[in-house]
Ligand code: ATP
C-alpha cells in the first residue's frame with residue numbers, strides 16, 4: 123500500500139459486507155473521526171463485497187475492491203460476512219479470499235474483561251493469535267464413492283513458513299503487550315496426540331522461534347507452555363487468568379476465540395485485526411448476526427475496538443488508547459448498553475456515547 127507519510131492522509135477502506143456489518147461499521151468510522159487531529163487526516167473509501175453483493179451480482183469480492191485495497195488504502199475495516207451453511211454454487215467467502223490476497227497471515231484477537239457484570243468472568247486478559255491462511259481453511263475437500271459408500275475428505279495444510287511467522291508474531295505480542303500482573307506467557311495450542319505430523323510441525327516450529335538467528339535472547343522473559351486444544355478450552359473456562367497469549371492453527375484459533383468471547387459476556391465486544399507484514403484490516407470477531415440485523419440493536423463495541431486495534435497496529439498508540447478507554451468506560455458504567463449486555467440502548471446510542479467520551 124502507498125506510504126502514509128508521502129500522502130499525509132490515512133486512507134481507510136471500509137467494507138461493511140453483510141447483515142450487522144452495515145450497522146456496526148459506521149460506529150468504527152465515527153470513533154476514528156472523533157480522534158480529530160491526534161491522527162493524520164483520514165479519508166474513508168467505501169468498498170463492496172459480501173454474500174448480499176454476491177446474490178445481486180454473482181461476485182462476492184469484486185476486483186475493484188481488491189485493487190482499491192492494494193493500491194489506494196493504507197488499512198481497512200471489515201464488517202461481517204454471511205456464511206451460508208450449505209454450499210452455494212459459485213460463492214466463496216470474501217473475507218477468506220481477502221486474507222489470502224493481502225497475505226494477512228495473523229488474526230489477532232484480544233479478549234479482556236473490564237467490568238464485573240453477571241455474564242462476565244473477571245480477570246480475562248488474553249490474546250488469541252490465530253493463523254489465518256491455512257489449516258482446514260485451504261478448503262480442499264473431495265467426496266468419492268468408496269467400497270462402503272460416500273467418503274468425504276478435507277486436506278489440512280500446515281507449513282513451516284506459516285507456522286514460523288505466526289509464531290514470531292505471537293512471541294512479539296507476548297513480549298510487548300502490557301499485561302495486568304506483568305507476566306509474559308505464550309501457550310501453544312495443538313492436538314499433536316492425534317495429529318502428530320501436522321500439529322507436530324506447528325508446535326515444533328513455534329517452539330523454535332526463540333532459537334532463530336537474530337533473536338538473541340529477546341524472548342527470554344516469555345515463558346512458553348503447550349496445551350492440547352480440548353484441555354485448553356476446559357481450563358480457559360475454569361481459570362482464564364492463567365492465559366496471556368495463545369497461538370493456534372486456524373481452526374482451533376477460531377473456536378478458542380469464540381469460546382473466550384463467551385467469558386467476557388458477548389461476541390459483540392470482541393475485536394480483531396487481520397495483520398500481515400504490509401497491511402492491516404480491523405474486523406469484529408462476530409458474524410453478520412442475521413437474527414438481529416436491521417434493528418439497530420447490534421453491539422458496535424467490537425467494531426469500535428477493532429478500529430482501535432487497527433490504529434495501534436499502525437503505530438497510533440494514543441488514538442487507540444483513547445478509543446479503547448472510551449469503550450471500556452461505557453461498558454464499566456453500564457448505563458448505555460445494547461441488549462446482548464442486558465441493556466436497552468440502540469446501536470447508534472452506544473456509538474454516540476463512545477464518541478462523546480473520546
Ligand atoms: P454468521 O454466519 O454471519 O456468522 P451467525 O448466525 O453465526 O452468522 P454470529 O454473527 O456469528 O451469527 O452471531 C452469533 C450470535 O451472537 C447471534 O445470536 C448474534 O445475534 C449474536 N451477536 C453477534 N454479534 C453481535 C453483536 N455485535 N451484538 C449483539 N449480538 C451479537
Ligand code: MG
Pocket residue numbers: 408409410
Ligand atoms: Mg457465526
